[in-house]
Amino acid sequence: MKFTGRNVLVTGSSRGIGAEIAKSLSGFGLKVWINYRSGEAEAKAVQADIVATGGEAEVIGFDVSDEAAFVDAMKQIVIADGELAYLVNNAGITKDGLAMRMKSEQFMSVIDANLKSTFIGCREALKTMRKKRFGSVVNIASIVGETGNAGQTNYAASKGGTIAMSKSFAIEAATSGIRYNTITPGFIATEMTDVLKDEVKDAFTAKIPMARFGNPSEVAEATAFLLSDHSSYITGETLKVNGGMLM
Numbered sequence: 001m002k003f004t005g006r007n008v009l010v011t012g013s014s015r016g017i018g019a020e021i022a023k024s025l026s027g028f029g030l031k032v033w034i035n036y037r038s039g040e041a042e043a044k045a046v047q048a049d050i051v052a053t054g055g056e057a058e059v060i061g062f063d064v065s066d067e068a069a070f071v072d073a074m075k076q077i078v079i080a081d082g083e084l085a086y087l088v089n090n091a092g093i094t095k096d097g098l099a100m101r102m103k104s105e106q107f108m109s110v111i112d113a114n115l116k117s118t119f120i121g122c123r124e125a126l127k128t129m130r131k132k133r134f135g136s137v138v139n140i141a142s143i144v145g146e147t148g149n150a151g152q153t154n155y156a157a158s159k160g161g162t163i164a165m166s167k168s169f170a171i172e173a174a175t176s177g178i179r180y181n182t183i184t185p186g187f188i189a190t191e192m193t194d195v196l197k198d199e200v201k202d203a204f205t206a207k208i209p210m211a212r213f214g215n216p217s218e219v220a221e222a223t224a225f226l227l228s229d230h231s232s233y234i235t236g237e238t239l240k241v242n243g244g245m246l247m
Helices: 016-027 040-052 067-081 104-129 153-176 198-205 216-227
Strands: 007-010 031-036 057-061 086-089 135-140 178-185 238-241
Touching: 007 016, 007 067, 016 031, 016 040, 016 086, 016 216, 031 040, 031 067, 040 057, 057 067, 067 104, 086 104, 086 216, 104 135, 104 153, 104 178, 135 153, 135 216, 153 178, 178 216, 216 238
Parallel strands: 007 031, 007 086, 031 057, 086 135, 135 178, 178 238
Antiparallel strands: none
16 A cells, blocks of 8 residues: 555554554554553564564553643654654543443543543644645544444443544545544454453354454554555545444
């Protein structure tokens, strides 16, 4: 794939889907900034994998829900590279529980970590990218943001908000040459799904027309496409990567 810019920040990229996105983008020649909150060792392992295959990567630790830290990190990247061409807002958490028993703090902690952090990243990217009138942002949401899910009122709200917010950013940024798009993964085989019991996995798989969980690499390739020059006339779009579970 073709990329006009030279670097990318991927939040929450020390493991899982984020790590796969970082490795994939490195393979297309981008310098990758690997973000972590607490998994420094894992982030450095991702960096080592990228360097071992001839890529370029830096590790940058900060909590995406800490506005000052996020803003400072993006300034560091611009100082180091002269630009921030691409951003993938991937970091997020879950704190599941039935809505009638969910405390406001439990709800807001997920909103802050998932939705507020994505807003900060989108806003700061717009400020930075508009100076060169070029840039592309991909926000990783979830199928749950489109369908809802029992026990995930907070998570669904954060991801549904991400979808709507991305469209608003896309409208505001379009004349500056900056694109905002969203990916909504379905059930993807990661550490989070590995712990599910076989009968639970089977029940979910039965709802998926392609009859399997997705691979992190399939989300990563979709992300690369939406960032790249090959999607230069696509903005405000929500790309479903869910095996047909929601059409």
